[in-house]
Amino acid sequence: MMTSMTKSRPSDAAKVPTVSIYGLPFSKLNMNDTVAYLTAAIEQRRVTHVITANPIMIMSAQEDPAYHAMMRTAEMIVPDGAGVVWAAGYVGEPVAERVAGFDLLHRLMAEGETRNWSVYLLGTDQQTIDTAAANLQRKFPRVRIAGVRNGYFGPEQDAEVVAAIREARPDLLFVARSASTQEPWIAQYKAELDVPFIMGVGGSFDIIAGKLKRAPVLFQKLRLEWFYRLLQEPSRYKRMLVLPKFVLKVIREKEKVTKTRPIS
Known part of the structure; x- marks a missing residue:
């Protein structure tokens, strides 16, 4: 199907500094700069698929080459999970801050006003x-x-x-x-x-x-929003077991984390 949408140009993507975490390019922009970048893209009607990624998604991408390839087609991947922010800092390529999808939704709705x-x-x-x-x-x-x-x-x-x-x-x-x-x-x-x-x-x-309910601000500041959600939805515990596995993987493979490699 043909579309009137203009594809993103390489120069557009080059404006976003990124850190590669297991081959996935995470934006280093803070929330304000992310909103500004996306606002310009929306006004120019450039196709922009944003993935708000967390450690669970990174680990899924490591296990499934097709999922990894799919994530790389996104125009922007933002660090939604506290574990992603930690990992980027741990390997010496820190992102500005966590860019939570819930907050980004509301910031863009406010911009739309x-x-x-x-x-x-x-x-x-x-x-x-x-x-x-x-x-x-x-x-x-x-x-x-x-x-x-x-x-x-x-x-x-x-x-x-x-x-x-x-x-x-x-x-x-x-x-x-x-x-x-x-x-x-x-x-x-x-x-x-x-x-x-x-x-x-x-x-x-x-x-x-x-x-x-969203986690209280204290839980968010302590990077325990995932734990608060687990308290509300205990059935998610199996998914949450991936989080310590991700931490151990990053610690063991510190020198390899930022290398561009699709699957471990």
């Missing part, structure tokens, strides 16, 4: 996505909600979903699907979607809708 942007919300169950949309509309009344759709659809419905988003022509598309589906789906269809900014937001809609 002054720029007449529109947003499409895709993912989770219908009740949650409707409530999240209503809450965001109340908080950002000048951002137009171009559409909402739950995330319960299979490959046979992809064309229908993509067509609906293209017709809505949002400036921002936030996607919340399963960990194994979210980013691969965006990567597969971003050229057809014709949306200048696309980002997977994981469980952010649950928090926005009031189903879950």
Whole structure:
């Protein structure tokens, strides 16, 4: 399918300083500079898929070459997990700060207030996505909600979903699907979607809708937001077991972490 979207140019990507963590280029920009960079990309209608990555995703990419290759197609990878921030500093290539996807969503919505942007919300169950949309509309009344759709659809419905988003022509598309589906789906269809900014937001809609609470500031400062979420969702414990494995891997392989190598 042809699209009117202009592809990102090499010069655009060169403006973002990065550190390679197991072959994945993480942005070193702080939150303010990230928002400024993305705002320019949105205004220029440049395709920009942002991945808010954490250690679990890095480890998944190490185990799955296809997932690693998919992540590298993103226009920007930001350090969402505290473990990523730690790893970058540990190997002597520090990032400015953690750029949390939840905060980035809200910063871009605030930017959209002054720029007449529109947003499409895709993912989770219908009740949650409707409530999240209503809450965001109340908080950002000048951002137009171009559409909402739950995330319960299979490959046979992809064309229908993509067509609906293209017709809505949002400036921002936030996607919340399963960990194994979210980013691969965006990567597969971003050229057809014709949306200048696309980002997977994981469980952010649950928090926005009031189903879950975000970690208190103290937990965030102590880099224990993952632990607070585990207290709310104990079923996530198996995924969380990857975190100490990541730390040990980085410590053991300190000299190799920043080398460009797809799979260990």
